[in-house]
Amino acid sequence: MNTLKGPFNVVNKEMSLTFTINAFLTIALFALYIFLGTRADSDTMLGVIFGPYYVVFAAYPFVFFKAYKYILALGGTRKQFMISAVTISLIYLIAATILLNLLHLIGSKVLHNGYSFHMANILGDPGTAMYFWVDFLWLFILFGLGMFAQAIYFNLGAIRTLILGGILILAGVTIYFFTDLTPLFEFIVREHLMFLHLFALLSLILIGLSYFMMRNAPIEQGDRKIFRSY
Amino acid sequence: MIKVNNLSFAYDGTNILKDVNFNESEPVIIGLWGRNGSGKTTLMKILSGLEKPGHGTVEVDGVTPYNNSDAMNHVAFMQEDHPYSDIWNVNDALKFGKEFNANWDQQLADDLIDIFQLPRKKKIRNFSTGMKTMITIAIGLASKAPLTIFDEPSNGLDAHMRKQFYEALLDSYDEHPRTILLSSHHIEEVEPLCEKIAIIDNNTLMHYEETEELKNSGVHLSGSVDAVTAFAGSYRILESRKLGKQLNVMIDAPMTDDLKTRADQAGVMIEKAPFQDYLVNLTKKEAKQNEHA
Numbered sequence: 001m002n003t004l005k006g007p008f009n010v011v012n013k014e015m016s017l018t019f020t021i022n023a024f025l026t027i028a029l030f031a032l033y034i035f036l037g038t039r040a041d042s043d044t045m046l047g048v049i050f051g052p053y054y055v056v057f058a059a060y061p062f063v064f065f066k067a068y069k070y071i072l073a074l075g076g077t078r079k080q081f082m083i084s085a086v087t088i089s090l091i092y093l094i095a096a097t098i099l100l101n102l103l104h105l106i107g108s109k110v111l112h113n114g115y116s117f118h119m120a121n122i123l124g125d126p127g128t129a130m131y132f133w134v135d136f137l138w139l140f141i142l143f144g145l146g147m148f149a150q151a152i153y154f155n156l157g158a159i160r161t162l163i164l165g166g167i168l169i170l171a172g173v174t175i176y177f178f179t180d181l182t183p184l185f186e187f188i189v190r191e192h193l194m195f196l197h198l199f200a201l202l203s204l205i206l207i208g209l210s211y212f213m214m215r216n217a218p219i220e221q222g223d224r225k226i227f228r229s230y
Numbered sequence: 231m232i233k234v235n236n237l238s239f240a241y242d243g244t245n246i247l248k249d250v251n252f253n254e255s256e257p258v259i260i261g262l263w264g265r266n267g268s269g270k271t272t273l274m275k276i277l278s279g280l281e282k283p284g285h286g287t288v289e290v291d292g293v294t295p296y297n298n299s300d301a302m303n304h305v306a307f308m309q310e311d312h313p314y315s316d317i318w319n320v321n322d323a324l325k326f327g328k329e330f331n332a333n334w335d336q337q338l339a340d341d342l343i344d345i346f347q348l349p350r351k352k353k354i355r356n357f358s359t360g361m362k363t364m365i366t367i368a369i370g371l372a373s374k375a376p377l378t379i380f381d382e383p384s385n386g387l388d389a390h391m392r393k394q395f396y397e398a399l400l401d402s403y404d405e406h407p408r409t410i411l412l413s414s415h416h417i418e419e420v421e422p423l424c425e426k427i428a429i430i431d432n433n434t435l436m437h438y439e440e441t442e443e444l445k446n447s448g449v450h451l452s453g454s455v456d457a458v459t460a461f462a463g464s465y466r467i468l469e470s471r472k473l474g475k476q477l478n479v480m481i482d483a484p485m486t487d488d489l490k491t492r493a494d495q496a497g498v499m500i501e502k503a504p505f506q507d508y509l510v511n512l513t514k515k516e517a518k519q520n521e522h523a
Contacts, residue, residue: 003299003300003302004299005329006302006326006330009325009329010315010326013315013317013318013322014315017317029301040469047450066315067315069313069314070303070314070315070326071282073307073309073312074326074327074328074330075279075301075302075305075306075307075331075375076299076300076302076330077279077297077298077299077301077302079297079299080299093232125348152362160343212242215297216282219280225242225297
């Protein structure tokens with residue numbers, strides 16, 4: 001018996017509805033831009049179609065983490081939950097990338113006036129494959145950040161997470177005011193593809209850290225003890 | 231089947247379980263009884279792999295349950311407030327039950343859903359407490375896991391449904407013997423089903439005995455203060471109540487013909503104490519203090 005089949009299906013059940021709703025929302029946005037394109041001036045930026053999916057992939061961990069307690073209650077393990085969650089998310093991530101870029105390709109043929117902005121446009125005019133790759137990387141980055149945030153929130157609970165968040169914000173503001181960040185911003189613009197890959201690598205590390213935090217996570221949210229005594 | 235050696239578990243520096251030892255090698259229906267906060271739920275969580283033992287070892291059907299993906303084929307833990315997703319209906323819950331349990335009996339699951347008259351397409355979040363208990367029972371029994379644990383399995387069930395559950399459990403056990411652990415605050419509800427009773431008190435497993443042996447313990451004595459005091463002198467007194475010149479006591483002793491004869495000779499009225507009362511008195515603080523004195 002494949003011990004991952006059940007956990008995969010539990011996670012999939014939690015994620016599929018959100019994915020489908022976002023697919024309809026993205027297609028509706030696309031249809032709206034096509035309509036607006038008939039009335040716009042040429043070279044007018046009509047909007048973006050990646051918005052719903054970019055938002056949902058950052059928020060997805062907050063949706064599918066409900067599956068954690070269902071999987072444990074059915075006899076599964078924390079590791080099975082994490083493996084299933086990351087695998088199913090990657091499948092949806094690839095599906096979202098394909099949908100977004102197919103719509104973008106159709107848009108480029110259909111729209112004569114105006115255009116919808118794609119994150120790969122920052123790179124100039126890259127090839128078709130790069131459009132797919134850039135969307136994949138951004139979705140992966142957002143997913144990794146969301147996963148890490150949720151893993152911290154789940155382990156430490158609301159109060160400790162807010163304290164941690166407050167410290168990070170203070171540190172960020174301090175760095176912003178006392179350090180010259182111009183070279184960083186220049187790097188992001190000039191070496192955008194490199195920046196994306198480094199950011200995706202950071203996201204991969206955060207997913208790995210999330211796995212380590214969750215493989216012995218408490219049953220209830222916020223119950224992680226930093227120091228244990230038996 | 232179940233091997234628990236020197237198990238201890240603490241939370242926030244407080245001992246929840248301490249030096250629990252428990253071995254059972256045969257398929258058996260066990261009643262697990264304990265007062266609130268005695269550590270019953272923690273023991274069930276550890277047996278099912280939800281919690282990691284602090285100290286000691288736990289083995290169920292040859293596997294260590296914590297974080298072991300293989301354990302899902304050996305143990306099923308149906309919680310009192312078993313979590314179900316807001317978007318699941320009965321069919322979803324059964325589908326997942328099947329995918330998580332190698333011994334799953336779909337026919338039994340379907341039969342139990344019919345017996346309990348559960349609407350298959352209604353969302354479980356809209357079920358009453360009793361209906362949620364019924365779907366939990368159906369999944370637990372159909373799992374046919376070598377160790378199946380039910381926490382407060384008759385919670386919210388009316389008398390008719392409770393009877394249906396007991397019959398289904400015994401039929402399923404007869405057909406497919408396995409270890410079934412029934413936890414309840416009301417021992418008299420599950421005691422008729424159980425071959426053995428485990429009692430948790432003072433953070434440890436205090437008794438693990440044949441139901442008949444344990445059930446026979448606990449005797450009420452009543453009569454004049456002098457007669458009862460003299461008769462009960464050598465026994466552990468679990469409860470004592472004086473009413474004028476009358477004294478009523480509960481002693482920790484098995485009800486035997488010899489005890490009855492001696493009580494008659496001593497002019498003391500004797501009767502078997504209700505099982506639940508016996509357990510409550512056995513585990514109350516005063517009883518422990520007497521024991522230590």
